[in-house]
Amino acid sequence: MSFGDFQHYPYTSTRPVTFAPNGMVATSQPLAAQIGLDALKRGGNAVDAAVATAIAMTLLEPSSNGIGSDLFALVWDGSKLHGLNGSGRAPQALNPQVIRDLGHDAIPAFGWLPITVPGAPRGWKDLHSRWGTLPFADLFAETINYAEAGFPLQERLARYWTTAAKRYGTMPQPEFAGWRETFLPEGFTPEAGAHWTSPGHAATLRRIAETGADAFYNGDVAQQIVDFAQRTGGPMTLEDLANHTSTWVDPITTNYRGYDVWEIPPNGQGIVALMALNILEGFDLRQYPRDSVQSQHLQIEAIKLAFADAQRYVGDPQGDLPPIYGQLLDKAYAAERRAQITEQAGLPTFGDPQKGGTIYLCTADKDGMMVSLIQSNYMGFGSGVVVPGTGISMQNRGHGFVLEEGHPNVLAGGKRPFHTIIPGFLTRDGQAVGPFGMLGGHQQPQGHTQMIVNMVDYDLNIQATIDAPRWHWSTGKGITVEQTMAPHVVRGLADRGHQVTIQDEGPFGTAEIIQRLPNGNYVAAVESRVDGTAAGY
Numbered sequence: 001m002s003f004g005d006f007q008h009y010p011y012t013s014t015r016p017v018t019f020a021p022n023g024m025v026a027t028s029q030p031l032a033a034q035i036g037l038d039a040l041k042r043g044g045n046a047v048d049a050a051v052a053t054a055i056a057m058t059l060l061e062p063s064s065n066g067i068g069s070d071l072f073a074l075v076w077d078g079s080k081l082h083g084l085n086g087s088g089r090a091p092q093a094l095n096p097q098v099i100r101d102l103g104h105d106a107i108p109a110f111g112w113l114p115i116t117v118p119g120a121p122r123g124w125k126d127l128h129s130r131w132g133t134l135p136f137a138d139l140f141a142e143t144i145n146y147a148e149a150g151f152p153l154q155e156r157l158a159r160y161w162t163t164a165a166k167r168y169g170t171m172p173q174p175e176f177a178g179w180r181e182t183f184l185p186e187g188f189t190p191e192a193g194a195h196w197t198s199p200g201h202a203a204t205l206r207r208i209a210e211t212g213a214d215a216f217y218n219g220d221v222a223q224q225i226v227d228f229a230q231r232t233g234g235p236m237t238l239e240d241l242a243n244h245t246s247t248w249v250d251p252i253t254t255n256y257r258g259y260d261v262w263e264i265p266p267n268g269q270g271i272v273a274l275m276a277l278n279i280l281e282g283f284d285l286r287q288y289p290r291d292s293v294q295s296q297h298l299q300i301e302a303i304k305l306a307f308a309d310a311q312r313y314v315g316d317p318q319g320d321l322p323p324i325y326g327q328l329l330d331k332a333y334a335a336e337r338r339a340q341i342t343e344q345a346g347l348p349t350f351g352d353p354q355k356g357g358t359i360y361l362c363t364a365d366k367d368g369m370m371v372s373l374i375q376s377n378y379m380g381f382g383s384g385v386v387v388p389g390t391g392i393s394m395q396n397r398g399h400g401f402v403l404e405e406g407h408p409n410v411l412a413g414g415k416r417p418f419h420t421i422i423p424g425f426l427t428r429d430g431q432a433v434g435p436f437g438m439l440g441g442h443q444q445p446q447g448h449t450q451m452i453v454n455m456v457d458y459d460l461n462i463q464a465t466i467d468a469p470r471w472h473w474s475t476g477k478g479i480t481v482e483q484t485m486a487p488h489v490v491r492g493l494a495d496r497g498h499q500v501t502i503q504d505e506g507p508f509g510t511a512e513i514i515q516r517l518p519n520g521n522y523v524a525a526v527e528s529r530v531d532g533t534a535a536g537y
Contacts, residue, residue: 002517004461011467012484013528020536024522025049026512027361028064028439030533031151032056035142036363037535039134047075047131049363050371051124052139057359058120059147059201059391062183063160063380064439065359066393067204067216068118071375072264073127074251074425076432078368081425083249083264085416086123087397088116092413093235096403099411107399107411110168110384111175112234114396116417117244118216120375125213126246131369140209147202147391150195154531160380161190168384175232178386179393201391217241221390228387243414251425252321254278254329257456259433262425263448267316267409270422271328272445275306277452278334279341290458291485293492296471299453300498301341303446303473304348309337312350315408316416345477345497358421358439362514364522370514372423372435379441424448426515433515434522440509443472447509462513463525470508480506505529 006017018024023046025036036053044052050073058066070087099107107114128136153161161183168179182200183190190196207215215221222241229236251262254274261277263270279302288295313324327333340346358376376395377383383396400417402409409418420441426433438447447470454465469485478499481490485502494500510527512534517523526532 002515002523003455004459004464006461006523008461009464009467011464011469013463013467015463015526015528017461017463018524018534018536019521021521022366022537023049024364024514024524024534024536025053025361026514026524026526026532026534027053027057028359028510028512028527028530028532029057029061029154030531031146032060033533033535036361037537038142039139040365041537042134044134045131045367046363046365046369046371047127048134048139049365050361050373051128051132053361053363054120054124054373054375055140055205056143057361057375059143059198060151061157061359062393063157063164065375065377066382067121067201068382068392068394069120069375069377070118070395070397070419070421071120071123071373072268072421072423073123074262074264074372074423074435075127075131076370076425077131081251081262081427083251084123084127085247085249085264086119086126087267087416087419088119088244089414089416090116090398090401090411091235091237091240093237094411094413096405096411099403106403107401109379109396109399110171111173112229112232112236112383112385114398115234115236115383115385115394116397117240118395119244119246121208121213121216122244123246136212137209140205144202144205147198147205150197152193152195153190155192156531158190158192158194164381165190168381171384175234175385178228178388179381179384181388182386182391183381198391200389204390204392217244224390225387225392234385252325252329256281256452258428259456260427261452262427263422265321266314266325267416268419268422269310269314269442269445270424271314271325272303272306272310273424273448274329275309275334276302276445276449278329278331279305279338280453282335282338285453285457290454290468291489293489293496296489297493297496298341299449300471300473300479301346303449304346305337305340306445308348308350313408314418318415343496347476358441360423360437360439360512362435362437362512364434364514364516368432368516370432370435370516372425372437374421374423374437374439376421376439378420420444422448434513436511436513438509438511440507442474443507443509446472447511451511451513462515462523466511466513466525467528472507482506482508
């Protein structure tokens with residue numbers, strides 16, 4: 001199955017799609033894509049390639065993820081889709097009262113308080129243990145070499161790094177000293193082409209490789225993390241790290257016009273995209289041009305309603321999914337929500353269903369295995385806490401918790417926060433179409449929805465699907481649209497009551513897609529807005 005005409009690119013694009021017969025890796029960092037491709041060429045499968053690429057991205061794009069990240073993955077094994085929730089939990093010592101007693105009315109974005117246990121290292125090992133074919137340690141070798149010998153910064157990475165230096169480089173608290181030591185060493189300026197080395201990354205990755213991630217959770221690396229936490233006021237303990245596990249989950253899905261769209265279940269926000277698509281399915285979008293006010297208005301309103309429900313009902317289920325999630329995905333409930341959409345921009349409120357800083361990568365191998373994987377620190381470099389001498393940049397996912405007692409997403413020790421990172425996958429009639437995904441915080445389910453609509457309703461090829469101008473909703477009636485969006489659409493949305501901001505660069509996310517063609521070959525598209533690469537052979 002493929003979408004659209006591969007010779008027709010209706011939007012400005014810096015690249016065409018990429019075809020390959022035997023395997024493919026698509027991600028936002030060219031050197032990392034090559035590392036994943038090397039794994040395939042050495043006889044590895046799509047999981048080997050995905051894990052090798054994810055490891056590489058912690059070093060090669062540290063402005064988006066790191067060794068202290070979380071990850072989620074969807075794996076198509078050739079006949080069935082599997083999900084891995086590799087997100088971490090809050091330290092046991094934390095609860096809403098602790099945060100309030102420290103003088104905060106919300107969880108801070110930086111420092112130790114928003115840090116949850118990093119899940120990525122265990123996630124790499126769990127994926128590899130189930131499906132990997134190459135030796136686990138081999139997947140680290142090229143990245144360790146780059147960490148020790150160094151590599152030149154890509155232009156986009158250098159810009160994000162410079163911005164981060166203004167934030168973390170001036171924070172006086174002792175927990176931020178490791179960030180400056182690691183990412184702003186003496187004599188280093190983060191500019192395009194600048195050569196950066198990180199012996200701390202190399203040392204930590206080597207220990208994870210040698211011990212199958214055990215050193216990170218139960219050994220010397222865990223001790224380094226906790227020692228630094230104790231010196232600088234962090235609540236993380238050895239017990240918090242030792243108790244961490246990934247969770248194998250059944251992906252959640254909805255059928256959209258004959259295609260099954262798959263997401264990781266909560267604590268992630270993938271359910272938002274599925275709810276929005278359920279709402280949109282009741283509209284005949286094809287009667288409106290893709291670049292029309294009516295089409296964009298309906299998509300925006302559907303996302304707003306879906307987010308309103310997610311922000312009220314979604315949290316860490318801490319076990320089997322409760323009935324509420326099935327109710328949120330019920331088609332009859334979607335019809336109730338759809339009826340609330342008018343010709344004017346609305347202020348979204350949640351319904352009553354009970355009446356009824358990120359990197360993305362995808363891989364594929366010659367045998368039909370495909371992986372959709374997303375890994376993130378959140379907010380760029382994350383919490384700003386870097387354990388000295390280790391290269392471990394700690395995430396700040398705990399910022400996603402709320403302090404409202406009784407809310408499904410209220411902070412509690414040992415609980416996972418509401419998570420923004422979501423890998424996607426598309427099938428039809430029980431056969432894989434392929435993985436897709438987007439980074440960008442709360443843009444991700446919005447981007448998933450826009451990409452599925454572009455492909456299924458408007459039959460755009462996958463590169464045009466990514467290149468098409470995007471919008472982003474954050475709150476109320478406010479939306480941000482790309483500068484490339486047609487002026488008549490921008491004016492029309494404003495006339496309908498949307499409060500429109502136009503930006504050149506903004507919260508629009510970056511995406512990659514791989515699809516398997518009916519002849520068995522692969523086609524991939526990567527984000528034209530960034531440095532991404534689709535590497536195949």
